[in-house]
Amino acid sequence: MPALLEIIDHCDSLLEIAGVEDYCPNGLQVEAGEEVRRIVTGVTASLALIEAAAGTGADLLLVHHGYFWKGEAQPLTGMKGRRVRALFAAGLSMAAYHLPLDIHPELGNNAQLGRRLGFAGARPVAADGLLWGSELPEALAIDGLVRRLREFSGREPLLLPGGSHPVRRVAWCTGGAQSLLDRAADLGFDAFITGEVSEASFHIARERGIHFFAAGHHATERHGIQALGAALAGHFRIEHSHIDIPNPV
Missing domain, CATH: 3.40.1390.30 (NIF3 (NGG1p interacting factor 3)-like)
Structure with a gap:
């Protein structure tokens, strides 16, 4: 079973996040465990996606739209507090890749x-x-x-x-x-x-x-995060599923 930080390091390198100036931190945003046997991918780290991912027994949630955007209030209260609390309650770590996932030449x-x-x-x-x-x-x-x-x-x-x-x-x-x-x-x-x-x-x-x-x-923006999840599943020999929370916008 691969370590969480091993997977994150691989993603960070694969997507070359160090060379991309973005509106949010890319990579691991919530660390709630040490090992990963199952990944769930989705577009936005909403409470609905977190609860659905937790229901699969996943250890890592990978999203395109995570948290801590520039200009956004930082306290973990209200809606954001409920989301983060749900992640920790499920032992579900969460990583987000924004612009690096948009521009990747294969997975983006x-x-x-x-x-x-x-x-x-x-x-x-x-x-x-x-x-x-x-x-x-x-x-x-x-x-x-x-x-x-x-x-x-x-x-x-x-x-x-x-x-x-x-x-x-x-x-x-x-x-x-x-x-x-x-x-x-x-x-x-x-x-x-x-x-x-x-x-x-x-x-x-x-x-x-x-x-x-x-x-x-x-x-x-549904397909880049799916492609990343599939690539990680093949590389690390772990389970991956994508959960689509419908959004008309």
């Missing part, structure tokens, strides 16, 4: 989205690794991309059309990356996919002629 949310949507040659197109892009071998009609996103996310994506042109070059960044729409337009992409939308996105898409798709923050 952006890499997983590109692979699952069938975007050949998917790659980062910005130095920080957050914005990804692909040049499609054939032009894709707008409704064709809507269908792919619907199948990928299990929900109807929000489309803000930037005209009637088909998609030849598509860019994306999972989660709440609507602010990257302008950068995608600057780079000449026909469409941009992310999770969330802002009021300004409507005007930017229309005036800059770039199709904007919001497919859901949660929906676009």
Whole structure:
């Protein structure tokens, strides 16, 4: 049975967290045990996910959205106190990987989205690794991309059309990356996919002629953490299961 800190060290190295400036601490956030035989992965360390993971007898909960964000109140009281108390009561350690999991070239949310949507040659197109892009071998009609996103996310994506042109070059960044729409337009992409939308996105898409798709923050960030959990299960020969707590946002 591998030690908790052995698994965390492996994750920290695999995702190269030391080189990423983030809005929260990456790695182990709550240490409630010493060994791990079963991992549960999920998107956000909500109380519902903690209770579901505890019900499986897991020793380690791996999430994309953990705790201790910049600007967030730090005392372990109220909602956060209840979450942390539930972790310790279950002997369930918790680790979170945010931006390092978004940008990882194989396991990351952006890499997983590109692979699952069938975007050949998917790659980062910005130095920080957050914005990804692909040049499609054939032009894709707008409704064709809507269908792919619907199948990928299990929900109807929000489309803000930037005209009637088909998609030849598509860019994306999972989660709440609507602010990257302008950068995608600057780079000449026909469409941009992310999770969330802002009021300004409507005007930017229309005036800059770039199709904007919001497919859901949660929906676009389910697959990176699953890929990480599966990789750890194979490497350490331990059990892994993913628990999806539905979220319409």
